[in-house]
Amino acid sequence: MEGETLSHKLYEKLSNIISQSALNNLSDMQVEALEEELSKLVQEKNGDIDEISYDDLLAAWENAT
Secondary structure, three states, X not given: OHHHXXXXXHHHHHHOOOOXXXXXXXXXXXXXXXXXXXXXXXXXXXXXXHHOOHHHHHHHHHHHO
């Protein structure tokens, strides 16, 4: 349950800077890469979503796409 809440909060934060259309157009491979990048961010910030900046999210997006 806690992981689900974290994922939801992180997705909400990501959707503030990346359009829903862009997210929907990701290939399966890009989705996996993005999830991996986001997982690294969460680990780096010790699970504190509030510590993940929009710049961090943009970098993860760019690395995945």
